[in-house]
Amino acid sequence: MPKAMNCRKTIRQLPAYLDDELSEAEANAVREHLEVCVFCSTELAAMKATSGMLDSWRSISPRRRYVDAVIAQVRAEERGVVERGRAWVRLVRSPWTVGAIRAAATLVFVAGALVFSGRVPVRETTEKMALDKGEQFPSAKELILLDEDVRRSYISPSEYWLALRGIENRGRMIPTFLRNRPLGRTPSGGFIPVSGGFPEVEHIYFPDEGMPMESVIPVESP
Amino acid sequence: MKRPLEVLSDEDAMSLVKKGDMEAFAELAGRYEKRLLNFLNRFVGNVAQAEDLVQATLLRVYQARGRFKGTGKFSTWLYTIAANLAKDYLRKTKKYRLVSLEAPVGQSSKVIDFCEADGESASETVQRNETARAVRLAVSKLPRHQRMAILLSHYENMSYEEIGKVLGCSKGTVKSRIFRAKMRMKQFLADYLAGRKVAQSDELQEDDTTTAGLSRR
Numbered sequence: 422m423p424k425a426m427n428c429r430k431t432i433r434q435l436p437a438y439l440d441d442e443l444s445e446a447e448a449n450a451v452r453e454h455l456e457v458c459v460f461c462s463t464e465l466a467a468m469k470a471t472s473g474m475l476d477s478w479r480s481i482s483p484r485r486r487y488v489d490a491v492i493a494q495v496r497a498e499e500r501g502v503v504e505r506g507r508a509w510v511r512l513v514r515s516p517w518t519v520g521a522i523r524a525a526a527t528l529v530f531v532a533g534a535l536v537f538s539g540r541v542p543v544r545e546t547t548e549k550m551a552l553d554k555g556e557q558f559p560s561a562k563e564l565i566l567l568d569e570d571v572r573r574s575y576i577s578p579s580e581y582w583l584a585l586r587g588i589e590n591r592g593r594m595i596p597t598f599l600r601n602r603p604l605g606r607t608p609s610g611g612f613i614p615v616s617g618g619f620p621e622v623e624h625i626y627f628p629d630e631g632m633p634m635e636s637v638i639p640v641e642s643p
Numbered sequence: 644m645k646r647p648l649e650v651l652s653d654e655d656a657m658s659l660v661k662k663g664d665m666e667a668f669a670e671l672a673g674r675y676e677k678r679l680l681n682f683l684n685r686f687v688g689n690v691a692q693a694e695d696l697v698q699a700t701l702l703r704v705y706q707a708r709g710r711f712k713g714t715g716k717f718s719t720w721l722y723t724i725a726a727n728l729a730k731d732y733l734r735k736t737k738k739y740r741l742v743s744l745e746a747p748v749g750q751s752s753k754v755i756d757f758c759e760a761d762g763e764s765a766s767e768t769v770q771r772n773e774t775a776r777a778v779r780l781a782v783s784k785l786p787r788h789q790r791m792a793i794l795l796s797h798y799e800n801m802s803y804e805e806i807g808k809v810l811g812c813s814k815g816t817v818k819s820r821i822f823r824a825k826m827r828m829k830q831f832l833a834d835y836l837a838g839r840k841v842a843q844s845d846e847l848q849e850d851d852t853t854t855a856g857l858s859r860r
Contacts, residue, residue, distance in 0.1 A: 487676055
């Protein structure tokens with residue numbers, strides 16, 4: 422076998438030779454070659470030096486016991502599952518549940534009958550109040566277009582309408598993080614924070630010509 | 644009589660973990676926390692991220708405890724989980740989140756990674772820290788599969804066969820990856836340290852000329 426070929430093969434074996442990962446026969450072949458080849462011996466020395474340099478990257482010590490956090494998480498999850506399980510069983514077995522469902526069904530039936538018979542007028546809902554002002558609701562298609570983050574921060578026209586007037590919307594408040602943000606108006610009349618990156622925003626809407634958002638969006642209740 | 648946890652083998656401790664024994668789990672985790680932290684830190688190049696990955700690995704071990712059959716070594720199984728989580732992390736971040744070695748390193752890693760060792764003179768420490776810096780950079784430049792192989796081989800003292808099991812490849816592939824990694828590192832370190840020496844000698848020469856200039860005045 423020509424020497425160049427043998428050197429090439431030997432060099433490929435050197436890391437495994439140093440790591441003691443060669444068979445006896447392979448290790449002997451490498452050893453024999455190294456005895457007569459200065460080039461490969463130099464290469465071996467260089468590889469040993471490289472390995473020696475790797476040792477200079479010392480180990481670091483853990484700053485805390487990581488397992489404690491893991492055990493706490495595991496216990497919390499297990500407790501959560503058990504408690505959820507127990508709560509569910511209690512709820513289903515409770516005689517109050519059956520009674521409450523019956524009462525609710527009766528109430529809905531009676532209320533529906535009264536409304537449809539025209540005896541009781543439809544109560545003004547926030548949605549209706551907003552619709553009366555000519556505002557539209559987002560279509561299902563538009564909501565699908567919004568990505569998950571934006572969808573969560575979407576403010577419906579009615580919510581916005583109420584916010585402008587400082588009316589609490591049945592306990593639902595404009596999220597804190599939306600305060601002081603310019604809002605983009607979507608084609609159907611909804612609003613999203615402009616930083617949400619919704620591409621179909623018609624224009625950036627600063628309510629009441631420069632009125633600070635703080636004053637038009639109510640502060641989130643504690 | 645129940646044997647103390649400390650004398651149990653990893654695999655025996657794991658069989659207790661499978662029954663939900665948290666003390667055995669803590670004992671096992673304690674044996675590997677430091678090794679995992681270092682392996683992951685060297686792979687992702689970020690101490691804080693490595694710490695998160697250690698926790699994620701331990702959690703995964705507990706959640707998947709039923710899947711450990713006990714036919715192989717626990718350490719191989721553990722490193723397989725850690726390696727997969729680390730690879731996933733790098734894939735998700737889509738770029739190597741490696742600490743820039745040219746820019747000043749963060750206080751924490753500086754304190755932890757570059758410190759004086761016992762019985763070492765100040766100049767030796769400086770020299771070793773400089774080499775360690777070069778090694779970190781060299782490791783960070785390796786392709787992920789080569790980096791993983793060299794870390795498991797050199798720092799975790801795993802055999803090529805074990806590494807093959809962790810990485811899901813043959814012993815021959817591991818051998819080839821380690822060869823390539825070593826060759827790359829050898830070349831990189833030689834160039835890097837030669838460059839540093841040139842830069843240092845240039846600085847010295849500049850200092851000399853400055854001093855000469857000053858003395859002439």
